[in-house]
Amino acid sequence: MIEINDLSKRFGKQQVLEHISLNIEEGQCTALIGKNGAGKSTLINIIIGHSALDTGTISDPEQLINNQSMGILFQRTQFPKLMKVKDLFNLYQSLYKNPMSKQRFLEITQFSARQMNQMATALSGGQQRILDFALTLIGNPQLIILDEPTSAMDIETREHFWSIIRALKKENKTILYTSHYIEEVERMADHIVLLDKGKIQMDDTLESMKEKERLSILYLPKKYEEVTEKLSEGCKVIQDDSITKVQTTNVNEVLPVLVQYDVDLNEIEVRKTSLLEMMFQDSNEEEVTSS
Known part of the structure; x- marks a missing residue:
C-alpha cells in the first residue's frame, strides 16, 4: 500500500492540491477522476517523484515507487523521429533485469512485422498510444500508473487495452489511472477518488458507490x-x-x-x-x- 497523508502543493499563488490523504491499495485498480485542472496530473507527478510536495508525506513500505517496480504512461509521449518500433522495444528491454518477452510485446501491441519495422512516429495516434502502453509494461512493473491511457484509441483498441488491464488485475498488479470515460471507471476500478479544485471530494469503493445510487x-x-x-x-x-x-x-x-x-x-x-x-x-x- 502507498499511503498519502495531508499532501499539499502550490504553484505561485495557486493552491493546486490541498490536504490530500488517500491510500493506493496493493493489488487494486484505483481510478483518479475529476475535470481538467483538478490536480490529477500534479498528484501523479508528486507520487512518482517528478514534482516536490510542499507539505505532507508519502509512505511506500513495499518500495513500489522506483524505476524497476513502477511503470508510467503519461498523457503525452513524443517518440524519437528516427527510431523504429523494434529499436524502441530493444532499447527498453535492455533497461530491465526481467523484461517482457517479444511475444508478449506483440500480443499487447498487435503489431505486424511491417509495423515493428516502421518508425514509431509513422504509426497512427491509437497505435502510438498502445505502443507507449506496451513500453510502460516492458519491465513487468508491480505498480502501474496510467494518465488518460485510452486517449486517441478507437473503440476496438480501447477494448483490447482493457482486456490487458483485466489480465494485469488477475496478476495482482497495483494500478492507478485517470480517465474521463465513465464506462471505463465503472468497469475496471475497485476504488474511486474524485478530485475537484485540488481537494478530494469522494474516496470510496465502487461497490459502496453503487449502493448509494438513488437518483x-x-x-x-x-x-x-x-x-x-x-x-x-x-x-x-x-x-x-x-x-x-x-x-x-x-x-x-x-x-x-x-x-x-x-x-x-x-x-x-x-x-x-x-x-x-x-x-x-x-x-x-x-x-x-x-x-
Whole structure:
C-alpha cells in the first residue's frame, strides 16, 4: 500500500492540491477522476517523484515507487523521429533485469512485422498510444500508473487495452489511472477518488458507490412541459430543446402526478443515473461554466 497523508502543493499563488490523504491499495485498480485542472496530473507527478510536495508525506513500505517496480504512461509521449518500433522495444528491454518477452510485446501491441519495422512516429495516434502502453509494461512493473491511457484509441483498441488491464488485475498488479470515460471507471476500478479544485471530494469503493445510487431521470416529450410544474420541490426539472428531464429520488411519487395530468406513460423513459455519472456531469457543467 502507498499511503498519502495531508499532501499539499502550490504553484505561485495557486493552491493546486490541498490536504490530500488517500491510500493506493496493493493489488487494486484505483481510478483518479475529476475535470481538467483538478490536480490529477500534479498528484501523479508528486507520487512518482517528478514534482516536490510542499507539505505532507508519502509512505511506500513495499518500495513500489522506483524505476524497476513502477511503470508510467503519461498523457503525452513524443517518440524519437528516427527510431523504429523494434529499436524502441530493444532499447527498453535492455533497461530491465526481467523484461517482457517479444511475444508478449506483440500480443499487447498487435503489431505486424511491417509495423515493428516502421518508425514509431509513422504509426497512427491509437497505435502510438498502445505502443507507449506496451513500453510502460516492458519491465513487468508491480505498480502501474496510467494518465488518460485510452486517449486517441478507437473503440476496438480501447477494448483490447482493457482486456490487458483485466489480465494485469488477475496478476495482482497495483494500478492507478485517470480517465474521463465513465464506462471505463465503472468497469475496471475497485476504488474511486474524485478530485475537484485540488481537494478530494469522494474516496470510496465502487461497490459502496453503487449502493448509494438513488437518483433517477424521467424523460418526457416537450408537450408535457407544463405538467412538470406540478411536481414537488424535491424534483429537479431540466428543459432541453426537444425533451423535458425530471430528476428525482422517488419515482413512485412522480408517476401518480403524471397520470393525474393525463401523461401517457408509454411516452416517457425512466433511467437510473449512477453516482459516477452525476459526478462527471457536475464536473463537466462546472468546466463549461468556467470556460
